[in-house]
Amino acid sequence: MPEPFTGLPVxxxxxxxxxxxxxxxxxxxxxxxxxxxxxxxxxxxxxxxxGDPAIxxxxxxxxxxxxxxxxFELPTARAAEALTQLDPDLRRALEQAAARVRSFHELxxxxxxxxxxxTPGEQLQSRVAPLxxxxxxxxxxxxxxxxxxxxAAIPAKVVGVxxxxxxxxxxxxxxxxxxxxxxxDRIFQLGGAQxxxxxxxGTATVPxxxxxxxxxxxxxxxxxxxxxxxxxxxxxxGPSEILVVADHTADPxxxxxxxxxxxxxxxxxxxxxxxxDPALVDAVSAALHRQLDDLPRREIATAALRDQGAAVVVGxxxxxxxxxxxxxxxxxxxxxxxxxxxxxxxxxAGAIFVGPSTPEAAGDYTAGPSHVLPTAGGARFxxxxxxxxxxxxxxxLALGPAQLREQAAAITTLAxxxxxxxxxxxxxxxxxxxxxxNT
Amino acid sequence: MPEPFTGLPVxxxxxxxxxxxxxxxxxxxxxxxxxxxxxxxxxxxxxxxxGDPAIxxxxxxxxxxxxxxxxFELPTARAAEALTQLDPDLRRALEQAAARVRSFHELxxxxxxxxxxxTPGEQLQSRVAPLxxxxxxxxxxxxxxxxxxxxAAIPAKVVGVxxxxxxxxxxxxxxxxxxxxxxxDRIFQLGGAQxxxxxxxGTATVPxxxxxxxxxxxxxxxxxxxxxxxxxxxxxxGPSEILVVADHTADPxxxxxxxxxxxxxxxxxxxxxxxxDPALVDAVSAALHRQLDDLPRREIATAALRDQGAAVVVGxxxxxxxxxxxxxxxxxxxxxxxxxxxxxxxxxAGAIFVGPSTPEAAGDYTAGPSHVLPTAGGARFxxxxxxxxxxxxxxxLALGPAQLREQAAAITTLAxxxxxxxxxxxxxxxxxxxxxxNT
Numbered sequence: 001m002p003e004p005f006t007g008l009p010v011x012x013x014x015x016x017x018x019x020x021x022x023x024x025x026x027x028x029x030x031x032x033x034x035x036x037x038x039x040x041x042x043x044x045x046x047x048x049x050x051g052d053p054a055i056x057x058x059x060x061x062x063x064x065x066x067x068x069x070x071x072f073e074l075p076t077a078r079a080a081e082a083l084t085q086l087d088p089d090l091r092r093a094l095e096q097a098a099a100r101v102r103s104f105h106e107l108x109x110x111x112x113x114x115x116x117x118x119t120p121g122e123q124l125q126s127r128v129a130p131l132x133x134x135x136x137x138x139x140x141x142x143x144x145x146x147x148x149x150x151x152a153a154i155p156a157k158v159v160g161v162x163x164x165x166x167x168x169x170x171x172x173x174x175x176x177x178x179x180x181x182x183x184x185d186r187i188f189q190l191g192g193a194q195x196x197x198x199x200x201x202g203t204a205t206v207p208x209x210x211x212x213x214x215x216x217x218x219x220x221x222x223x224x225x226x227x228x229x230x231x232x233x234x235x236x237x238g239p240s241e242i243l244v245v246a247d248h249t250a251d252p253x254x255x256x257x258x259x260x261x262x263x264x265x266x267x268x269x270x271x272x273x274x275x276x277d278p279a280l281v282d283a284v285s286a287a288l289h290r291q292l293d294d295l296p297r298r299e300i301a302t303a304a305l306r307d308q309g310a311a312v313v314v315g316x317x318x319x320x321x322x323x324x325x326x327x328x329x330x331x332x333x334x335x336x337x338x339x340x341x342x343x344x345x346x347x348x349a350g351a352i353f354v355g356p357s358t359p360e361a362a363g364d365y366t367a368g369p370s371h372v373l374p375t376a377g378g379a380r381f382x383x384x385x386x387x388x389x390x391x392x393x394x395x396x397l398a399l400g401p402a403q404l405r406e407q408a409a410a411i412t413t414l415a416x417x418x419x420x421x422x423x424x425x426x427x428x429x430x431x432x433x434x435x436x437x438n439t
Numbered sequence: 440m441p442e443p444f445t446g447l448p449v450x451x452x453x454x455x456x457x458x459x460x461x462x463x464x465x466x467x468x469x470x471x472x473x474x475x476x477x478x479x480x481x482x483x484x485x486x487x488x489x490g491d492p493a494i495x496x497x498x499x500x501x502x503x504x505x506x507x508x509x510x511f512e513l514p515t516a517r518a519a520e521a522l523t524q525l526d527p528d529l530r531r532a533l534e535q536a537a538a539r540v541r542s543f544h545e546l547x548x549x550x551x552x553x554x555x556x557x558t559p560g561e562q563l564q565s566r567v568a569p570l571x572x573x574x575x576x577x578x579x580x581x582x583x584x585x586x587x588x589x590x591a592a593i594p595a596k597v598v599g600v601x602x603x604x605x606x607x608x609x610x611x612x613x614x615x616x617x618x619x620x621x622x623x624d625r626i627f628q629l630g631g632a633q634x635x636x637x638x639x640x641g642t643a644t645v646p647x648x649x650x651x652x653x654x655x656x657x658x659x660x661x662x663x664x665x666x667x668x669x670x671x672x673x674x675x676x677g678p679s680e681i682l683v684v685a686d687h688t689a690d691p692x693x694x695x696x697x698x699x700x701x702x703x704x705x706x707x708x709x710x711x712x713x714x715x716d717p718a719l720v721d722a723v724s725a726a727l728h729r730q731l732d733d734l735p736r737r738e739i740a741t742a743a744l745r746d747q748g749a750a751v752v753v754g755x756x757x758x759x760x761x762x763x764x765x766x767x768x769x770x771x772x773x774x775x776x777x778x779x780x781x782x783x784x785x786x787x788a789g790a791i792f793v794g795p796s797t798p799e800a801a802g803d804y805t806a807g808p809s810h811v812l813p814t815a816g817g818a819r820f821x822x823x824x825x826x827x828x829x830x831x832x833x834x835x836l837a838l839g840p841a842q843l844r845e846q847a848a849a850i851t852t853l854a855x856x857x858x859x860x861x862x863x864x865x866x867x868x869x870x871x872x873x874x875x876x877n878t
Contacts, residue, residue: 093852115550354837369834395808398793
């Protein structure tokens with residue numbers, strides 16, 4: 001029998017320096033799990049050395065599934081079939097979500113452009129182009145979210161990635177349907193660190209990719225860290241978080257509902273209220289108590305609220321923005337007067353949900369921006385998953401002889417100052433009178 | 440006495456599948472150095488636990504330098520003074536390089552824009568903004584390149600990073616002068632894994648940063664990998680590489696000069712020739728032999744050419760593009776007929792140097808694009824260091840009540856399909872008739 005919910009722990013920042021608990025919450029980061037790291041290391045080595053047989057053996061050992069190399073991949077016709085067979089309401093919902101995610105990312109993709117200058121005798125460019133092949137990881141079992149397939153694969157297809165490979169153990173019908181809607185090119189029913197190793201190094205059956213995105217369990221996360229450098233990865237995913245910023249205008253029932261919609265994800269999720277209205281805290285705790293009562297995932301949500309939850313009280317609107325930036329949440333909801341003005345002041349958040357008609361749940365499914373967001377303070381430096389994750393830039397430099405001459409003195413001076421005589425000579429050789437072979 | 444240079448090893452791809460050696464070169468990647476990784480782990484733990492005293496102790500132990508916390512930081516006036524005292528020719532060269540790097544990145548920054556849609560009742564944005572604080576690592580000693588300070592720090596300042604922190608042990612006068620020109624905000628004379636740990640976690644004296652960029656030695660690289668996730672890092676730097684792609688129109692002396700300008704960096708550098716003209720190979724080897732003769736860094740360049748060098752021969756112009764993409768070089772030089780057309784076909788390179796008047800050395804100093812580029816095949820997925828490294832995006836979502844209603848059925852259907860009843864309820868609660876408290 002779980003402990004009942006007894007109210008959010010209150011952290012009052014109005015009259016003193018932030019209490020240790022708030023500093024601790026702001027400094028949250030998921031350490032490397034030593035056991036997962038060691039396991040992932042061994043799995044990667046085995047897959048790298050042995051290839052397909054290792055995947056078969058590891059899938060049997062960890063997932064009790066018997067695969068052969070012939071059954072790693074599911075034909076995309078299976079996904080198309082799953083879409084056809086889907087409950088019509090669910091299909092309509094998935095289609096609406098896919099359409100909105102696609103149109104938002106089409107605008108995002110249009111903003112990723114080649115820059116530079118192109119004048120006679122000098123072309124200097126940062127040329128943008130899609131990656132060739134990427135993998136999207138989607139967990140199986142109870143953590144299988146078809147919406148995550150849409151929110152990770154669609155941005156990749158929108159920018160023109162040649163081949164999007166979905167990695168997912170035991171895919172459900174709705175996950176397969178989502179893959180079909182997202183335009184996934186290949187589907188491998190593989191999971192765990194062995195799936196990450198397979199696409200990082202390639203095997204006889206599994207293609208090597210350029211980047212791996214999407215959240216997974218501790219072993220998947222550890223494996224992604226270990227192959228980083230060999231392939232690119234997206235940011236490292238920790239448990240989900242919401243910071244609801246609310247003032248005297250906020251409806252405590254909405255605050256509670258939105259804290260719960262985060263808390264129900266995972267006992268490790270972080271649902272935090274930040275408010276300038278001390279009276280709101282008790283009202284929210286009471287609403288939480290009521291709303292938790294008949295929630296199917298009550299135990300999970302209660303544990304998350306109890307262990308990572310908090311109600312942080314500050315004395316001014318300015319302090320709301322400051323403490324939101326200090327916490328740097330994955331999801332930031334603004335239930336305040338003039339929320340757009342406050343949104344403009346906040347710098348560190350994965351996604352900002354502005355005003356009472358924008359619940360975080362809208363962002364999870366239909367709004368448009370990807371729900372794959374930086375966690376654990378990663379909003380200080382990481383972006384939401386987006387089209388930028390699936391392109392890269394190449395510098396293109398083309399100088400004419402006159403332009404090289406103009407720069408030659410500076411180049412040779414700097415090269416010699418750095419002790420690189422060969423660099424200086426490579427330029428000087430070009431300044432000599434033309435040889436017939438150098439056309 | 441080093442072995443003399445005896446010609447590039449020839450790999451002929453015209454009549455058979457690529458030889459094992461070519462596949463090996465294309466698959467190059469720098470493994471984690473186990474010893475460096477273990478040392479870096481211990482150093483990070485020590486700095487994280489003990490702070491400044493750990494930095495003092497480690498700097499004494501590894502670098503035999505006696506610092507106090509008061510002397511970690513150099514006043515920026517010292518850098519300004521170094522610039523004033525600099526040899527005028529060198530100053531002019533640095534200034535020309537800085538100006539060109541700055542103007543190129545100003546164009547790049549202008550292309551990083553907020554995207555999305557803003558209509559009555561619905562605002563959806565990917566809002567772009569600079570990071571708050573970043574660190575640029577610049578090695579000390581013989582590997583101290585003032586040009587790298589310009590090429591890493593200027594893009595950060597151009598996009599408006601509040602505070603750029605330079606980490607550099609034993610900075611030379613010209614490195615300090617470059618820091619002044621680049622607009623570096625703070626300079627810490629710290630190096631090694633301890634410098635990386637200090638800015639990743641912060642100490643009483645050293646500020647915590649959001650991202651660390653710039654190449655370093657094996658310990659610095661290992662430390663950057665270990666703190667990744669806590670802070671962002673740029674791509675993992677390996678030894679430098681050039682692929683010179685040349686056909687019958689190429690001047691063998693220029694090919695040789697450019698291979699040497701890469702080879703002289705490091706015995707681990709990779710200087711590779713890819714050609715469709717078998718006759719070019721001997722001519723280039725002969726030119727290398729001649730040009731190496733009086734090169735100050737002859738031994739380094741000879742070792743690099745011998746150990747990582749190769750002359751790869753293919754049978755067609757199309758194969759030049761294909762094999763260039765297979766190798767995915769940091770630097771790609773095109774000494775061919777119509778080089779711009781070939782440049783357009785190539786997808787995987789850090790920077791492409793088009794035509795005989797664009798030696799790689801121009802890119803190292805004055806051309807404009809950053810010379811900090813992905814190595815070890817990272818050009819499959821990483822970009823040159825650029826303004827994109829110093830910004831992040833925040834999703835901003837603001838729906839009106841009508842827009843939420845239009846999406847409500849899809850959201851609740853998908854939430855319930857994923858077993859997240861709390862998500863569905865958070866939306867449904869908003870569809871009820873307004874309560875007086877929810878203004």
